[in-house]
Amino acid sequence: MRLPVFVSVLLAAAFLAPAPARAEVKAAALPAPVACNGCWKPALNTSWDWQLISLPKKPYVNVQMFDIDGFAAADGVIVKSLKADKPGRRVVCYISAGSYEDWRPDAGRFPASALGKQLDDWEGERWLDIRQHTGRLGDIMKARLDMCKAAGFDAVEPDNVDGYTNDTGFPLTAADQLAYNAWFANEAHKRGMSVGLKNDVEQIPQLLPYYDFAVNEECWEHSECTTAQNGKYGYDQFVKAGKAVFQVEYNLATSTFCGKSNAQNFNSLKKTYDLDSYRVACR
Template identity: 85%
Template structure:
């Protein structure tokens, strides 16, 4: 449009405004706000690992005697649901914590409760993990939440002290659903609170970017390969890192698969992480960076 036409249009608009009655201004449209997170549920009687805690992470099989002289075992919850191995591990070393591993963010077709999952919550397959699919964690107020609460009840009944919910970062993956960061925060805080309601401590598995928001809800952290991916500390990331757990007095359990111990152990020890060298199958093999 030419300048003269713009001036004419402006003059016409001014005349119209003078002649016409004053119209009520339309209310401003405010952007939708994310739902506030729930208050953290306290767990005064929960077992909590010390910052420096020796441990074993063994998921592909149950530990066998003689057990390692470590202060914590993290094992598969379904494989140990009868409670026998949990009882044995605790009797072997009084004060030892035993953690119940389960997937909170994926469907696994080999689990005994697989038939309970409604089709609507099953998303994209996980790459390299046959029989496993992402879950629509937005549905935790329905059947999905009931399944997860039953799993937590299973861990509690078996005598576990804590739970390690895996795959709680679907929003950052190709899940098959339009999951957003706020959806993941809502689900993860709900899960942590449900664990605490049952007297179970709970560890944050990966989901590194949401550490600042989730730190008040979780009692310790479990990480895979943060040194390899250069995302272990706030100094590396800008505003999130596992050093925030340590600063809060909460233990960090960390594993590398590909790096040599010489490439990460010194840094882990300096950061006060409890790091191990493990194999992908998470069998009995382990090389600890410090202690037993």
Template identity: 75%
Template sequence: MRNSSITVTVSFAVALTATALTGGIAHAMAPAPAAAALPPPVACDSCYRPALDTSWQWQLSSLPARPFLDVQMYDIDGFDARDGAVVRALKADRPGRGVVCYISAGSLEDWRPDAGRFPASVVGKELDGWPGERWLDIRQYRGRLGEIMKARLDMCRAAGFDAVEPDNVDGFSNDTGFPIRASDQLAYNTWLANEAHRRGLSVALKNDVEQIPRLLPYFDFALNEECWSNDECTTAQNDGEYGYDQFVQAGKAVFQVEYALPVSRFCPRSNAQNFNSLRKRLELGPERTPCRGV
């Protein structure tokens, strides 16, 4: 996913004219406006925080069944596990295991039980390659959309989850059908993180690589798909601006998945960065190949 850019060329003569009209060189060279202010992060001292080196399983197409893998963290579908039975079983099987609640926070999935609650005004274009799923206008989070997302977070908490993985929180860099700006995405993502913390849930930043520097104070760990395939895992790969090594440097775990690359192409690099990487199939079933440990 890439943001489009627009290059504007202004002639020297026009630039001189603009300078004269606006009061001289000093005015013409004034600094750009500061980035929009974000709300302060909501503290959650009791929230679950996975260690930098954490074994895990990401399984969304089905619920895990016994015998469970001997891993320290499971990330599973929140709606499928909303009765809490699997969450309780996973925790009883290995005390101290973290269980993460997957929800989509940026798309409508037409098979979910709350799909009828979304007003037509927030429903946009289809997600490419994902039938039945449409982008949401996340700018409207202060209205009905926000209430739906709060209810989903309440569902995760009531089921006994420790953390939440909000998906599709990078609409600003996709063709959603709405003029979503980077600043809109920052406002929504920080709101989501703060709402999760208010409920005692830790929260993962899913993808949205470009906004890591501004979102890092709000999120407790990160989950990424295919950053090695896209050459965007580390700050060095991103011209010194953003990367998942920034999470690691802050003492926050990074969970990472590749679908197409052979393990020999990414595992050594992931291990060197202290990422918790897996090779998975796109459907995210039980199959997995970990880069280290279990």
């Protein structure tokens, strides 16, 4: 989901942190990427749909990939049905990796110390202290990945993995986010699933070796899709590495972004915020 950025919180945290702690963060090295040689690697041009408010219904739209809610599909029935409908179709498991959702069946497992501020406009959802991923929070996320694997999903889309740019209630740093996002990608690969980087556009250069594709919301509306727009980061870096970009706009007319997306070799859609069955593909 697209959320407002609170850069002042990040800057305040950086200046108020004690010097030794800042030195430790700078010195911390990311783990080596875990190889996933047998994982699905989507082609640059891959047709897709993204439905989260409910599961897809027959007749299914003729696309090569569906991205759907992992908990709603945990029994594996819809995953099998989608694959049987179109041989070679892949299915991506949506889970939130950076927020607590009070309606999920594992909500009672989250430690109170890991729950931060509520996400704007998302009732019942709170930011997580991702620094706790070495403890119980990490165990919860591993269990969610195990759920995706058991249901037959090919890949994972972890949402809300850019908390450090938001007002989470925790002094999260860019280094904290990199450590968590790299850890999460490695855990997905250990289970034989590919993984997509959701938003977090500023950290693309560092996270590109860990992620197999990208999922983005509204980068054209916010003028942050390409390295030419941003200076140091952009989704064209995924394409250059041979990794697919799945991109959605909600407010823009297709006439204003489809031509640009096609020129960049992005797989762009016009969707509603509900992420229902409405879909207009750019190609």
